[in-house]
Amino acid sequence: MLSPDTLFEGETGNPLMWLVWIIPIVIFMFYGQRIQLKITSGEINKNIEKLKKYKEDSKKGLLDYLKKNLNTTDEAPKKVEQFLEYFTIMPVDVDPNGIVPKIKHLVRSREDYTRAQVKSLSPSMNALELSKIQNILEVVTSLHMLHKIVRHLYLTAKKQNNFPLILPLQMMMPFIMEQADALKDAVPALKQGQPMGDGIGPMVVGKLMLGTQKKTITFETVYGEMDFEQRKLFLLKAEGPAATVGRPGDAVEILVKEKKPNIIVMVDAALKLEGEDSGAIAQGFGAAIGGIGTDRFQIEEVATKNNIPVYAIVIKQSIKEAITLMTKEIADKAKEVESQIYQTIRENTAPGQNILVVGVGNTLGVSQ
Amino acid sequence: MIFSKKEKQIIAYTAEKCPSCKNELKRKFKEGDFLFAPSTECVSCKVPMVIEKIFGEPIG
Numbered sequence: 558m559l560s561p562d563t564l565f566e567g568e569t570g571n572p573l574m575w576l577v578w579i580i581p582i583v584i585f586m587f588y589g590q591r592i593q594l595k596i597t598s599g600e601i602n603k604n605i606e607k608l609k610k611y612k613e614d615s616k617k618g619l620l621d622y623l624k625k626n627l628n629t630t631d632e633a634p635k636k637v638e639q640f641l642e643y644f645t646i647m648p649v650d651v652d653p654n655g656i657v658p659k660i661k662h663l664v665r666s667r668e669d670y671t672r673a674q675v676k677s678l679s680p681s682m683n684a685l686e687l688s689k690i691q692n693i694l695e696v697v698t699s700l701h702m703l704h705k706i707v708r709h710l711y712l713t714a715k716k717q718n719n720f721p722l723i724l725p726l727q728m729m730m731p732f733i734m735e736q737a738d739a740l741k742d743a744v745p746a747l748k749q750g751q752p753m754g755d756g757i758g759p760m761v762v763g764k765l766m767l768g769t770q771k772k773t774i775t776f777e778t779v780y781g782e783m784d785f786e787q788r789k790l791f792l793l794k795a796e797g798p799a800a801t802v803g804r805p806g807d808a809v810e811i812l813v814k815e816k817k818p819n820i821i822v823m824v825d826a827a828l829k830l831e832g833e834d835s836g837a838i839a840q841g842f843g844a845a846i847g848g849i850g851t852d853r854f855q856i857e858e859v860a861t862k863n864n865i866p867v868y869a870i871v872i873k874q875s876i877k878e879a880i881t882l883m884t885k886e887i888a889d890k891a892k893e894v895e896s897q898i899y900q901t902i903r904e905n906t907a908p909g910q911n912i913l914v915v916g917v918g919n920t921l922g923v924s925q
Numbered sequence: 926m927i928f929s930k931k932e933k934q935i936i937a938y939t940a941e942k943c944p945s946c947k948n949e950l951k952r953k954f955k956e957g958d959f960l961f962a963p964s965t966e967c968v969s970c971k972v973p974m975v976i977e978k979i980f981g982e983p984i985g
Contacts, residue, residue: 749956751937752979760960767961798959882937882981891978922979923960 594720597727601711604730608704611741615697616641618744622693627679627686636678640671640694641701661851685750688777688799692921693747696740703737739877746882747800752922754878754887758824759794761894762916763925766792771925774811778803779925785899787908791816797920805846805915806855813859818913820905821860821867822898825917826887829873836886837873838894840901845869846917868901870894933983941974943967954979 585592620637623629645667648659675690676682682690707726714723746753752760769781769792780793791812795803809821825845829835844856844867860867872894878884902912937954941964948967958964963973 749937749954750959751954751981752960763961798962882935883979885978885980885982888940888978888980922958924962 590720597723604734605708608737611737612700612704615700615744619693619697622748627682629679633678641698657851657854685799688801689747692800696743700740739880743880750922752883753880753919754874754883755826755918756920756923757826757872757887758916758918759920759923761824761891762792762794762914763923766925775804775807777801778808788906789911791913794916795920797923797925800921802919806852809856810859812913813863816911819910821865821913822901823915823917824870826874826879827871833873835874836890839871841869843867843869845871870897935981936984937981939976940978942977943970943974945970945972
């Protein structure tokens, strides 16, 4: 029979075997955290190198594109380098009342300035190329920022030998890398002017707009009118095939004032949860629009003031699918989304009423 | 890594449709293609086909 006394009988008498047990225990007691820090920081360091590579590659891609297609001035690399360090100071939010117009003003000013600066790189640049460069520049800036923030957190933790500080970074790393991978893969689609997953909303509405007279309603945003079962449809989207989301907030405000729609139907891409199918369609209520929130605020305000119900139809996709070349699964859903728009209109309006249909998203490669 | 996946190469395709005979054609994407633009001529109707879809598909 085994007893605790006899279990290690052979080894207990040997002091060397005692050391074999005790030394690792002592090492792990005093240096365990440091060992773990070394292993974790090695992994994070690898990802920082990856982020650096993504940033450098996308920047090089942008500069090559500028040189090859747009005959830019010799100052282009210096200017691009400057763009990467641009920052925006958000308004004070201690008293949040009236903050949205301030954010809108800041974002618009930044957009206008960037547009003017990009345009100055090559006087021969047309509107389509300008929008593409602006989008690629945004990708490079985002990758630059991700790299800088991750490196900062890593170096701070390392400098202070602060293991708890590196833990949240380790947990966030897969999400950061997923975003960085998506951004890196967005560059080829942007360069070639291919529609992205986010363009499914403009794609559906753009198809409905074919054959209608297109009118510019606000900056880079167009609308058309069509009849549907004795109802009047006002179709709104960003002006394609440029890489722009237009100004849906302003456009909806103007159209509500002028055309007095009875309902608003918004079609947009939405981020799917892990486990959900790409291209799955869901219906709901509220303003389906992403971004910093100013457009959504504007649409919600005008809809509430005028008592207009807002219906949303979203097409689920991952972050990567949203900003890279549209997948077949998503493109194939266009027809189904179109019939869901019609169904929503039939169910919620009567003949003689007006309906505003908004295709939200980046309209790169999608005309109307 | 046990969870790492090998990235598949994505090829961009353009799907065109003839507005009169509804014949569909899928070809490789070429720069300058965009949705709803007139494209190659329909073999049977001799009218320009319209780009219906542009999408990426993994190879292999």
